[in-house]
Amino acid sequence: xxxxxxxxxxxxxxxxxxxxxxxxxxxxxxxxxxxxxxxxxxxxxxxxxxxxxxxxxxxxxxxxxxxxxxxxxxxxxxxxxxxxxxxxxxxxxxxxxxxxxxxxxxxxxxxxxxxxxxxxxxxxxxxxxxxxxxxxxxxxxxxxxxxxxxxxxxxxxxxxxxxxxxxxxxxxxxxxxxxxxxxxxxxxxxxxxxxxxxxxxxxxxxxxxxxxxxxxxxxxxxxxxxxxxxxxxxxxxxxxxxxxxxxxxxxxxxxxxxxxxxxxxxxxxxxxxxxxxxxxxxxxxxxxxxxxxxxx
Amino acid sequence: xxxxxxxxxxxxxxxxxxxxxxxxxxxxxxxxxxxxxxxxxxxxxxxxxxxxxxxxxxxxxxxxxxxxxxxxxxxxxxxxxxxxxxxxxxxxxxxxxxxxxxxxxxxxxxxxxxxxxxxxxxxxxxxxxxxxxxxxxxxxxxxxxxxxxxxxxxxxxxxxxxxxxxxxxxxxxxxxxxxxxxxxxxxxxxxxxxxxxxxxxxxxxxxxxxxxxxxxxxxxxxxxxxxxxxxxxxxxxxxxxxxxxxxxxxxxxxxxxxxxxxxxxxxxxxxxxxxxxxxxxxxxxxxxxxxxxxxx
Numbered sequence: 001x002x003x004x005x006x007x008x009x010x011x012x013x014x015x016x017x018x019x020x021x022x023x024x025x026x027x028x029x030x031x032x033x034x035x036x037x038x039x040x041x042x043x044x045x046x047x048x049x050x051x052x053x054x055x056x057x058x059x060x061x062x063x064x065x066x067x068x069x070x071x072x073x074x075x076x077x078x079x080x081x082x083x084x085x086x087x088x089x090x091x092x093x094x095x096x097x098x099x100x101x102x103x104x105x106x107x108x109x110x111x112x113x114x115x116x117x118x119x120x121x122x123x124x125x126x127x128x129x130x131x132x133x134x135x136x137x138x139x140x141x142x143x144x145x146x147x148x149x150x151x152x153x154x155x156x157x158x159x160x161x162x163x164x165x166x167x168x169x170x171x172x173x174x175x176x177x178x179x180x181x182x183x184x185x186x187x188x189x190x191x192x193x194x195x196x197x198x199x200x201x202x203x204x205x206x207x208x209x210x211x212x213x214x215x216x217x218x219x220x221x222x223x224x225x226x227x228x229x230x231x232x233x234x235x236x237x238x239x240x241x242x243x244x245x246x247x248x249x250x251x252x253x254x255x256x257x258x259x260x261x262x263x264x265x266x267x268x269x270x271x272x273x274x275x276x277x278x279x280x281x282x283x284x285x286x287x288x289x290x291x292x293x294x295x296x
Numbered sequence: 297x298x299x300x301x302x303x304x305x306x307x308x309x310x311x312x313x314x315x316x317x318x319x320x321x322x323x324x325x326x327x328x329x330x331x332x333x334x335x336x337x338x339x340x341x342x343x344x345x346x347x348x349x350x351x352x353x354x355x356x357x358x359x360x361x362x363x364x365x366x367x368x369x370x371x372x373x374x375x376x377x378x379x380x381x382x383x384x385x386x387x388x389x390x391x392x393x394x395x396x397x398x399x400x401x402x403x404x405x406x407x408x409x410x411x412x413x414x415x416x417x418x419x420x421x422x423x424x425x426x427x428x429x430x431x432x433x434x435x436x437x438x439x440x441x442x443x444x445x446x447x448x449x450x451x452x453x454x455x456x457x458x459x460x461x462x463x464x465x466x467x468x469x470x471x472x473x474x475x476x477x478x479x480x481x482x483x484x485x486x487x488x489x490x491x492x493x494x495x496x497x498x499x500x501x502x503x504x505x506x507x508x509x510x511x512x513x514x515x516x517x518x519x520x521x522x523x524x525x526x527x528x529x530x531x532x533x534x535x536x537x538x539x540x541x542x543x544x545x546x547x548x549x550x551x552x553x554x555x556x557x558x559x560x561x562x563x564x565x566x567x568x569x570x571x572x573x574x575x576x577x578x579x580x581x582x583x584x585x586x587x588x589x590x591x592x
Contacts, residue, residue: 021383053407054381057353085350086573087317109574111349112406113442117574125574146409277382278405278413278421 005190006076006103006136006166007210008041008226011219012049014260015063016270021277023059027270029070031216034269036074038220041211043071044078044105048144049215049257052080054276061095068100076102078138084109084117086125093133103166104133107140108147116147123157130163138166138193141177151180158188168213170195175203182208197252198222202241205229217251217260218244255282301486302399302432302462303506304337304522306374307515308345310556311359312566317573319355323566325366327512330565332370334516337507339367340374340401344440345511345553348376350572357391364396372398374434380405380413382421389429399462400429403436404443412443419453426459434462434489437473447476454484464509466491471499478504493548494518498537501525513547513556514540551578 013035016027035043045067046052046060055063064079071077079101081092086109093104109117109125117125130137139157141149157164167189169177178192191211194204198214205226214222221244228237251259258281261273275281309331312323331339341363342348342356351359360375367373375397377388382405389400405413405421413421426433435453437445453460463485465473474488487507490500494510501522510518517540524533547555554577557569571577 053411054384056381056384056387084574085352088350088352091352110408112440113409114440115349115575118576121574121576128573144408144410277424278380278417279411280414280417 005210006042007191008212009039009219009223010042010044010078010193010211010213011035011040011216011222012044012047012213013067013216014257014264014270015046015050015052015055016261016264017272017274017276019272019274021274023062024270024272025062025066027272028063028066030269031264032067032070034264034267035216035219036071038218039223040075040216040219041223042076042078042102043067044080044213046080047105047140048080048142049260050080051257051276051279054279060092064096064099071100073100078103078105080105080140081129082107082109082140084111084115086128089125090128090132093129097133097135101135103136103138104129105138105140105168107142107145108149110145110147113146119153122147122149122153123160126157126164127161130161133163135163136166136190137161137164138168138191139164140168140170140195142168142170142195143172151177151184154181155184155188158185162188165190166193166211167191168193168195169204174200175207178204178209179207197248198225199245199248199252201225202229202238205237206234214248215251215257215260217263218247258282301506302338302372303487304508305335305515305519306338306340306489306507306509307331307336307512307518308340308343308509309363309512310553310560310566311342311346311348311351312557312560313568313570313572315568315570317570319358320566320568321358321362324359324362326565327560328363328366330560330563331512331515332367334514335519336371336512336515337519338372338374338398339363340376340509342376343401343436344376344438345556346376347553347572347575350575356388360392360395367396369396374399374401376401376436377425378403378405378436380407380411382424385421386424386428389425393429393431397431399432399434400425401434401436401464403438403441404445406441406443409442412441415449418443418445418449419456422453422460423457426457429459431459432462432486433457433460434464434487435460436464436466436491438464438466438491439468447473447480450477451480451484454481458484461486462489462507463487464489464491465500470496471503474500474505475503493544494521495541495544495548497521498525498534501533502530510544511547511553511556513559514543554578 016024079096193211265273312320375392489507561569
């Protein structure tokens with residue numbers, strides 16, 4: 001069990017781009033400041049909602065250095081390092097640790113529609129990263145990996161690799177899976193989290209979640225749900241959740257990762273809500289087939 | 297229609313690794329020499345059978361430079377440049393062209409189990425690369441991308457982006473798809489190829505394929521099938537194919553990309569048949585759970 005237990009709201013920082021597709025590094029700094037101003041408990045970078053799958057390795061390093069230097073310990077930073085190659089995940093993990101990351105986020109290895117790793121190799125993958133970086137790891141259990149991670153396997157992973165102590169569950173039936181994982185893993189589970197824009201937050205808190213990893217759209221409105229629930233004020237927590245659910249629902253089902261960018265661009269935090277081509281913008285603009293690829 | 301029409305056997309070069317997981321650059325040179333000695337019509341590098349999904353960007357560049365310098369125009373080189381980001385695919389394409397590539401191979405953009413691009417964005421993606429690199433492109437139509445590319449869409453792509461003139465079809469029903477594509481695309485289809493270790497080669501040649509992209513296991517045995525068929529000696533071509541089909545079948549269904557490595561290691565071309573963790577070796581060795589991750 002790690003000395004510090006992280007809990008609360010750990011949103012994902014979006015990666016802002018200029019309309020040209022260039023990284024907007026000034027915007028990235030403002031994104032982080034905005035998130036800290038909104039009272040987040042920590043920040044996760046280079047996740048899928050950061051469009052990590054649209055970045056080169058050099059850009060990942062640029063963003064890692066910039067974000068960790070700019071956060072400067074004001075809140076703990078989680079860095080996503082997944083790669084199909086264990087060796088490359090290990091190299092990314094060492095770099096993240098050296099740059100000041102407090103935790104690593106990892107999906108199981110995957111590539112495309114069908115390349116997956118067997119459970120033995122997944123376990124070796126997490127073990128190699130844990131041994132190299134010596135900081136806690138949060139497993140991201142999401143459909144994008146195309147890998148079904150059973151509760152017994154996740155509990156085994158937590159027992160055999162003690163730094164694998166956090167679990168961000170965002171699958172169909174997250175609340176039930178969190179409940180089963182807490183039961184199966186016991187003290188090895190330092191942080192059962194949910195994800196997916198916090199769209200199932202109330203059920204997940206009821207199931208025992210101690211943290212959530214939403215987008216960075218409005219962590220200041222998600223935080224009271226977690227705080228009230230933690231204080232035993234379940235009814236007030238449910239009211240606070242019901243108040244924000246329409247927007248979370250719209251984000252989760254209509255916008256995807258661009259939702260936060262649209263809000264931050266409207267609010268003047270970033271200059272453009274552009275996502276990188278070939279990712280589809282959430283609201284295609286009529287008669288502008290080129291809008292989505294302006295950032296080629 | 298491009299000035300030079302490529303046809304014949306264009307195998308994929310494997311990327312050899314030491315047992316430690318390091319790139320084996322001397323082995324890479326011997327792999328290329330071996331392929332050229334076996335009479336290939338061209339060589340494709342950085343494909344999925346080259347374990348491209350297990351490489352860092354720096355390693356891709358190292359291999360690109362080394363392979364193109366070592367092939368040195370002895371045969372045409374095809375370089376795979378797929379990336380979910382159009383901008384990164386364009387950068388890779390420009391670099392490949394500048395290094396001497398004669399053709400680019402591209403899958404449609406994909407990430408993980410579910411991130412896919414719409415047809416409009418796929419078309420823009422190929423167009424942006426063609427305009428930037430000005431060399432022919434071969435579309436890789438394979439299940440790994442999780443993207444269904446219809447014959448009308450592929451024909452549209454060939455018409456609207458004339459450099460997209462080659463098509464490597466390796467899906468269920470490849471022969472039928474090649475036949476339909478040749479019918480729909482007409483002169484815009486400069487090179488209908490198959491792939492998938494040439495396991496459906498006879499049917500695909502009958503359907504009009506003019507090239508094949510197998511592994512590098514035995515291009516010298518695949519070449520006669522293509523040559524005999526081209527010369528109108530279909531029966532002899534079928535005999536030559538039947539002779540090698542048991543090994544192709546074993547490779548396709550049991551070995552995957554490691555098959556070529558095992559043969560090349562046995563033959564002294566490379567030192568080790570290792571694949572990079574987390575990829576599973578094709579034949580797990582009893583009692584050695586660590587064999588597969590020796591290259592962590």
